[in-house]
Amino acid sequence: xxxxxxxxxxxxxxxxxxxxxxxxxxxxxxxxxxxxxxxxxxxxxxxxxxxxxxxxxxxxxxxxxxxxxxxxxxxxxxxxxxxxxxxxxxxxxxxxxxxxxxxxxxxxxxxxxxxxxxxxxxxxxxxxxxxxxxxxxxxxxxxxxxxxxxxxxxxxxxxxxxxxxxxxxxxxxxxxxxxxxxxxxxxxxxxxxxxxxxxxxxxxxxxxxxxxxxxxxxxxxxxxxxxxxxxxxxxxx
Numbered sequence: 001x002x003x004x005x006x007x008x009x010x011x012x013x014x015x016x017x018x019x020x021x022x023x024x025x026x027x028x029x030x031x032x033x034x035x036x037x038x039x040x041x042x043x044x045x046x047x048x049x050x051x052x053x054x055x056x057x058x059x060x061x062x063x064x065x066x067x068x069x070x071x072x073x074x075x076x077x078x079x080x081x082x083x084x085x086x087x088x089x090x091x092x093x094x095x096x097x098x099x100x101x102x103x104x105x106x107x108x109x110x111x112x113x114x115x116x117x118x119x120x121x122x123x124x125x126x127x128x129x130x131x132x133x134x135x136x137x138x139x140x141x142x143x144x145x146x147x148x149x150x151x152x153x154x155x156x157x158x159x160x161x162x163x164x165x166x167x168x169x170x171x172x173x174x175x176x177x178x179x180x181x182x183x184x185x186x187x188x189x190x191x192x193x194x195x196x197x198x199x200x201x202x203x204x205x206x207x208x209x210x211x212x213x214x215x216x217x218x219x220x221x222x223x224x225x226x227x228x229x230x231x232x233x234x235x236x237x
């Protein structure tokens with residue numbers, strides 16, 4: 001009889017563990033969806049029909065983290081959205097291939113205000129040469145397509161890119177600069193009517209760009225932030 005009760009007890013423990021795990025996974029799925037909706041409202045990262053965005057809360061169990069209001073690691077990934085120039089230049093939008101953020105040590109400071117803080121945030125923003133080429137072609141003011149491609153050399157927050165094509169009847173073969181500072185990207189195009197264009201990127205308060213690199217596939221921009229404010233009052237747009 002004793003062994004039978006031990007077996008029954010073991011089965012009950014296993015069943016409860018399975019139920020708890022299932023409930024935990026359901027809860028984290030719901031929380032991920034709500035966090036994604038909230039971030040979409042604040043950032044506008046899902047502003048295209050083919051765009052994709054996802055917020056994922058890492059770690060197990062989720063329910064224990066939720067009760068304490070402390071989350072060790074949260075990721076945000078957004079793909080195929082666009083950003084506009086600071087002056088809302090007509091046709092000046094720039095498509096972003098991908099933005100990925102890793103938020104570490106996230107603490108919920110107010111449920112009512114949906115606000116939180118992250119101890120540290122790291123991430124990357126990637127721009128494809130095809131998207132850069134399209135934006136520069138529109139901003140160049142006619143004359144034919146302008147091609148942006150990799151050029152050797154990057155200096156900290158400035159990525160060097162090759163710019164070739166025709167601008168208002170003038171052949172162009174030069175090196176342009178994409179500068180990433182704060183939450184802004186500025187592009188200098190030699191010989192174009194508009195020498196510099198600035199795009200604004202919506203990032204959590206306290207997060208800024210640290211480095212820009214011209215890679216084979218596109219420009220990759222690193223970002224970092226400490227004691228980052230997240231929430232409805234001071235977060236996003």
